[in-house]
Amino acid sequence: MSNVTPSRRIAVLLTLLVAFGPVCTDLYLASLPDMARDLATTTTMVQLTLSAFVGGFAVAQLVYGPLSDRFGRRPMILGGIVLYVAASLYCVVAPSIEALIAGRFVQALGACCGPVLGRAVVRDLFASEQAAKVMSYMASAMALGPLVAPTVGGWFHTWFGWRSNFVLLALFGIVLMVLVWRMLGETNRHKDPRALDPGRMLGNFRELLTHRLFLGYVLTMTAAFGGLFSFISASSFVLIDVMGMEPRFFGLAFALASAGYLIGGFAGARLTHRFGVDRMVFAGTIGCTATGFALAAVVWSGLAKPGGMDGVAMIMGLVMAYFIACALVLPNATAGAIAPFPRAAGAASSAMGFIQMAGGAVAGWLVGHFHDGSARPLAAMMAVMGLAALLVYLKVVRPAARR
Numbered sequence: 001m002s003n004v005t006p007s008r009r010i011a012v013l014l015t016l017l018v019a020f021g022p023v024c025t026d027l028y029l030a031s032l033p034d035m036a037r038d039l040a041t042t043t044t045m046v047q048l049t050l051s052a053f054v055g056g057f058a059v060a061q062l063v064y065g066p067l068s069d070r071f072g073r074r075p076m077i078l079g080g081i082v083l084y085v086a087a088s089l090y091c092v093v094a095p096s097i098e099a100l101i102a103g104r105f106v107q108a109l110g111a112c113c114g115p116v117l118g119r120a121v122v123r124d125l126f127a128s129e130q131a132a133k134v135m136s137y138m139a140s141a142m143a144l145g146p147l148v149a150p151t152v153g154g155w156f157h158t159w160f161g162w163r164s165n166f167v168l169l170a171l172f173g174i175v176l177m178v179l180v181w182r183m184l185g186e187t188n189r190h191k192d193p194r195a196l197d198p199g200r201m202l203g204n205f206r207e208l209l210t211h212r213l214f215l216g217y218v219l220t221m222t223a224a225f226g227g228l229f230s231f232i233s234a235s236s237f238v239l240i241d242v243m244g245m246e247p248r249f250f251g252l253a254f255a256l257a258s259a260g261y262l263i264g265g266f267a268g269a270r271l272t273h274r275f276g277v278d279r280m281v282f283a284g285t286i287g288c289t290a291t292g293f294a295l296a297a298v299v300w301s302g303l304a305k306p307g308g309m310d311g312v313a314m315i316m317g318l319v320m321a322y323f324i325a326c327a328l329v330l331p332n333a334t335a336g337a338i339a340p341f342p343r344a345a346g347a348a349s350s351a352m353g354f355i356q357m358a359g360g361a362v363a364g365w366l367v368g369h370f371h372d373g374s375a376r377p378l379a380a381m382m383a384v385m386g387l388a389a390l391l392v393y394l395k396v397v398r399p400a401a402r403r
Contacts, residue, residue, distance in 0.1 A: 011134065013183050014121055016176055017077065020084075020114035021057060023149050024107065024169060025050060025232055026258075030154035030250040031162035032236045038162065041097040043237060047368035050233050051361045052101045056108030057115075058357035064116045065350025066201050070193065072186045073117045073124070080113025081177040088170035092163050107169075112353070114176075119349045123338050124187035151251025158248045204347040214348070216396030217337035220281060220389050222356045224288050224329040226363035227385030231257065231319055233364035234371065234378040242375055243312050253316050260320035264327025272332060278401050280332040285390040287325025291318050292379075292386030299379040315375060322382060329389065336397075 028035075036046040060080075068076045087107035094100040126134055156164045208214055239245045239253055264284075272280050295318040298304050304311035334352065341348040363381055370377040 009183060010121075010125075013179055014118045016179070017114035017118035020111040020176075023172060024053060024111050026149040026254065027153040027169060028157075028162060028165040029150050029232070029236045029254065030240070030247040031157045031165060033240050034157065034247070035097075035100075035162050039097045039100070043371055044368045045097050045101075047233055047237075047364065047371075048101050049097075049104045051365045051368070053104045053108040054229065054357050054361035054364060056105040057112045058354045058361060060109045060112035061116055061350045061353035061357060063350070064113050065120065065347045065353075066204075068117050068120060068188060069347060070191060072188045072191060073121055074180070074184055074186045077113050077117050077180055077184070078177065080110045080117075081173050081180065082110070084110025084113075085170050085173040085177070086110075088166050088173060091166040092170070110173075116349050116353050119334060119338065119353075121184075121187045123349070124189070148255075149251075150254040154248045154251040201347070205351055208341070208348055208351045211340065212396065212400040214337050214340065214352075216392060216400055217281070217333040218352045218355050219392045220285060220397055221330050221333035221337075221352075222359035223385050223389035223392060224285065224326045224333075225356050226359045226388075227288060227292055227322060227382040228326050229360035230363045230367045230378055230381040230385065231322075234367045234375075237371065238315070238375045238378055239312065242373065243315070245312065253312060256316045256320045257323045260323030261327045264324035265331065267324075268328045268331055277332045277336045278397070280328050281336065281397065282393055284325045284328030284332070285386070285393045288322055288329065288386035289383075289390045290386075291322040291325060292383035294318050295322070296379040296383040299375045304375065319382075322386070325386075 032046050032049075035041075035049075036043055039046075064076055064080065084107055087103055087110055091100060091103040091107060094103050122134055152168070153165045156168065235254060235257075236247075236250060239250055240247055245253060268280055268284075295315065298314050298318065304314045337352050338348045363385060367377050367381050
């Protein structure tokens, strides 16, 4: 196919590609408690299906970028989707929790092509400030997936059981593969014949990881994302097992958090051009810190009592506020990190995604490891991650941006 030009159709397709991760993590969240009972396993093991997915996402980030810098974005996206569909079908018939964890890891290796190469395509097509605006719109539109996915997953879980969610994920991949084949041309106009050379790859990653501004933005977004993913990982156990919510209504509560990301994404898209990337990231990290500590205060003080809607409302109101703030951080930090590397956008996106997802996997594992039948570990992790994002911005990003 011939090269494409920026258009609304391409923006919608890129949004679907970037939504691969949230859809794969959010669709089956309401099923986690029943999966633990059905597979006769523990909360920690079931949460490893999330952490394994994010871990696979992190590993694959390092591969797709250099491959796409060498061979182009389009063939790598199509190949990744094929792998994702095959792994999704395997998850449908997985006989044990160990098999399901392995299937989720491979599923992530395929799904990772969407976010990594979707971001690289944005960098191929748009300049820095415009890329931040596009990524903010993509982030807000992408939040529609988590608005819908947990609700759909909760109802399918109620009607057909938890395995039906993986059938839906496979169908999502098939539809997306058809759309990419028909709509997306090659956008990498600077293919690097040496992109896969080991010495060149190490040199690229070394340059990225010693670039103070790049590293600062990436660590800031990793910390903010760690708080967000902590909620994704623990939300079903906190809301269903601790607060007593029915699985079919879980998606409605989760939709509040997604609505927060939607609001933050639209706000960021409108305000970034006026205030710039740095100020938006700063405002977002302040918001993450404030809402994280407010959530910890509400939970640890006992104000959010289990068994009542008042407790759910308190928790979800503050989580929604955290997601609003996080939506100001992630798109703008992404644009700020990738902007200095027009000829290595794939490698930059890979390194950024690896660090972000690895941080999210660790945060999710920690929440599961310290799960004590209450919301305290979740609240504590979100507070710590919000504060970490703010400190990294102040100590690393701000000084580097002023140079």
